[in-house]
Amino acid sequence: MAHRDENEIVTCSSGGVLLETLAAGARVRRLRVEAGTGPREVVLGHREVAEYAAAGDHMGATVGRFANRIAAARLELGGRSYPLSANENGNTLHGGKEGFGSRVWTVESWTPDRVEYTLTSPDGDQGFPGAVHATSAYQVHPDGVELELRATCDAPTVVSLTNHAYFNLAGGGSVDDHVLTVPADSYTPTDDLLVPTGDVAPVAGTALDLRAPTRIGTAVRRPDDDALAAPRGIDHNLVPRDTGLRVVAVLEVPDLRLTVRSDAPGLQVYTGNFLDGSTRGLDGAPIRQGDGLCLEPQDFPNTPNTPAFGSSELLPGQTWLRRIRWTFEPLVAGAPVPAGS
Template structure:
């Protein structure tokens, strides 16, 4: 039977993959996979449920109603202006102060390898118009995890959901030595508050040129690269090549490779720049700057206020759908 319990942890597994999810935020709490040298925890998480709300780092959460930033905490839709919850420098981040990642989702169903969460967001929630019914479904496979995010509404609104997992394929320590590849020729430049300017620019010549495997520590410490200044590292929306379900990122350490597939038009790459050691991970160690990497398939940030980016409007009778797939491949070091 469907039920809600903020402390409930649901465990799903298949083959050598074990996934723990938490109803608060319909979030990934733990993900263990087989690396070339044995099983390994590959995402960051907190020990206690209360730590997730206190930290404000969106760790592992399903975020929405609109992922990333909306400028000025204001939405223009259908000739009306809607003031939104402002929770970062006067802007709306990940749906506002009480976005989807802060909510207790309902466990609709769970099996040995699958769990479905649901959330109803009422009209006016964080200022957004229309009631939205959202679902977040995790399906565990022997080689990884599939995630389907869906939403419907009863009045015109905007929707963009994603997952905010922090990956560390080494299991602990810094992600500096991870190799990251993002097949993207362009990105969306931002201002000093990380709001897109509305342009799309080439990655060539910047730290965001990740078209070949790039050591993360080298990319985020490039001298005299202005794109790194305001976010104190990489926190940018890249535009992966192609459309539909495709490879949008590859992350690698010597004994493990993660391939991310998605059908989203954008991918936020965030190098954990504002993790500050004030919270602790599942192992009790402080979570510090650069300890995790977010790879968030998404619609472009601030799309509701940037007509050039297209539309994120959802209408009654439509179903919004986003697919994400994390595939893990164990590697033999030095092979």
């Protein structure tokens, strides 16, 4: 039966994968998988629901109505200009002050290996036109988790949803020694407020050239790349090759590999630059800068105001759909082994 309870922890599992989610933000609270040396917690989370709102880090949440940034908190759509909720340096980040990640969603259905959350956002919510009905569904598989994000509307609007999980495949500490590969030849440069300039530039010669396996700590500490100064590390939208559901990122530690697949055009790579130790994780330890890595499939930031980036418009009668898959492989001495072995 559909219900809403912001404190309820919904647990789903399959094989060696266990997922805990919360209706508060339709968020991932805990994700445990099999690494080469045994079970491992692989995402950051907080102990209490109230900590998520206080932290403001969007940890594990389904974010929207429009993920990432919209410049000057203003939307141009259908010949009209809509002032939006400004919540970061005069811009709109992840849907505004009360974006989807801060709402209590409804548990629409729940089985041992799947949970589906729904949310209705009214016309004018955070300034956005049109009412939106959104769905965030998590399907647990023996080798990972598949997310399906959907939305419909009753008037023209814009939609881009994603998940804001912070990964740490080592189970704790810094992600500096994680190795990241992103098959992207280009990215969208940003201004000092982290809003895309409207250009698409090659990653070659920058810290964002992650086409070959790259140690995260090496990438974020490149002294010759001014693009890392404002975000204090990597907080950029990369443009993975190809379209449709394909590999957009691979993250590794010696005994575990995560492969991220999505049909989104962009991928925000965020190295947890603004985590400051003021909040604590599920284990009670402070969550510090660089303790987690976000890999957020998305439409390009500020697409609604940047025609060159395409369109994020959703019309009545259409269904917006995005798929994200997290696949985990236990490794032994750098080689994959069958799950459960």
